[in-house]
Amino acid sequence: RKEVEQDPGPFNVPEGATVAFNCTYSNSASQSFFWYRQDCRKEPKLLMSVYSSGNEDGRFTAQLNRASQYISLLIRDSKLSDSATYLCVIHFGANNLFFGTGTRLTVIP
Amino acid sequence: NAGVTQTPKFRVLKTGQSMTLLCAQDMNHEYMYWYRQDPGMGLRLIHYSVGEGTTAKGEVPDGYNVSRLKKQNFLLGLESAAPSQTSVYFCASSSSATGEAFFGQGTRLTVV
Numbered sequence: 065r066k067e068v069e070q071d072p073g074p075f076n077v078p079e080g081a082t083v084a085f086n087c088t089y090s091n092s093a094s095q096s097f098f099w100y101r102q103d104c105r106k107e108p109k110l111l112m113s114v115y116s117s118g119n120e121d122g123r124f125t126a127q128l129n130r131a132s133q134y135i136s137l138l139i140r141d142s143k144l145s146d147s148a149t150y151l152c153v154i155h156f157g158a159n160n161l162f163f164g165t166g167t168r169l170t171v172i173p
Numbered sequence: 174n175a176g177v178t179q180t181p182k183f184r185v186l187k188t189g190q191s192m193t194l195l196c197a198q199d200m201n202h203e204y205m206y207w208y209r210q211d212p213g214m215g216l217r218l219i220h221y222s223v224g225e226g227t228t229a230k231g232e233v234p235d236g237y238n239v240s241r242l243k244k245q246n247f248l249l250g251l252e253s254a255a256p257s258q259t260s261v262y263f264c265a266s267s268s269s270a271t272g273e274a275f276f277g278q279g280t281r282l283t284v285v
Contacts, residue, residue: 072213096271107263107276108216151215155271161206165215 067091068154070164078172081142085167087152088134096155097128097135101148102166108151111137142171175199179264179277186254186284194249194280196264204267205247206231206274207239209260216263222247223270254284 070087077083089097097114112119114126114135125138135154139146152164177198186192196205203224208216218231220239228239236258238250247266251258261281265274 068215098273105279107278108274109276110273113273153274161218161274163208163216165213 067162068152068164070152070167072165072167074168074170076170076172077142079142079144081171082138082140083142083169084136084138085150085152085169086134086136087154087164087167088132089152089154089162090133091154091156092130092133094133094154094156097126098153098155099126099135099137100151100153100163102151103148108163111150139169142169144171144173147171177264177266177275177277179262179280181280182278183281184283186251186282188254188256188284190254191250191252192254192282193251194262194264194282196247196249196266196277197245198247198264198266198275199245200266200268200275201244202266202268202275203244204270205241206265206267207237207247207249208263208265209233209258210263210279211260219249219262254282256284258282259284 099111100108101111102108118127123140127136149166149168151166180195206221207219222241225244240248264277267274
């Protein structure tokens with residue numbers, strides 16, 4: 065079983081739509097959780113950390129559900145510039161940072 | 174601000190050739206990582222380092238070697254390249270084991 069699992073998509077949504085991604089993880093001892101964004105042929109960049117209490121940054125909301133072992137990312141009022149691949153990242157142990165395969169989002173005009 | 178810089182950005186190798194990928198960071202980070210990214214596989218950790226002079230194996234270390242002689246540099250070596258090593262390689266660094274990872278721009282390697 066993979067440490068981190070994501071629906072690869074693609075998710076094709078119209079501008080202005082709300083879209084949500086989930087990511088499940090297998091290790092209950094996981095300590096830190098992140099969402100990274102990766103544009104085509106570019107390096108991943110941190111989008112936001114995910115805290116136990118949930119956190120929001122503008123149109124983006126991240127949540128953690130430890131009981132069900134998943135994290136989520138909600139994007140409201142989608143923009144064309146949101147088109148990218150979103151990577152779920154889970155950290156546990158001394159140096160174990162596991163990346164999901166990514167969910168591709170395309171926002172359509 | 175340079176951040177994390179990888180060289181080269183592109184390379185084509187013949188099977189059996191060797192090469193070294195260089196990663197340099199100017200953020201004084203202790204932790205450095207080498208990943209490979211393949212379609213449908215996500216990012217997989219090859220080797221990592223928790224400080225100058227230390228290295229450790231990641232998830233897919235076979236066929237690769239690394240060195241961290243200076244804190245700011247992390248080198249990835251391929252002694253005898255194989256077509257299975259065709260991939261995009263990313264270097265990353267972070268200030269702590271649980272903190273944000275900053276990535277280089279990647280190296281696209283093709284082994285023919």
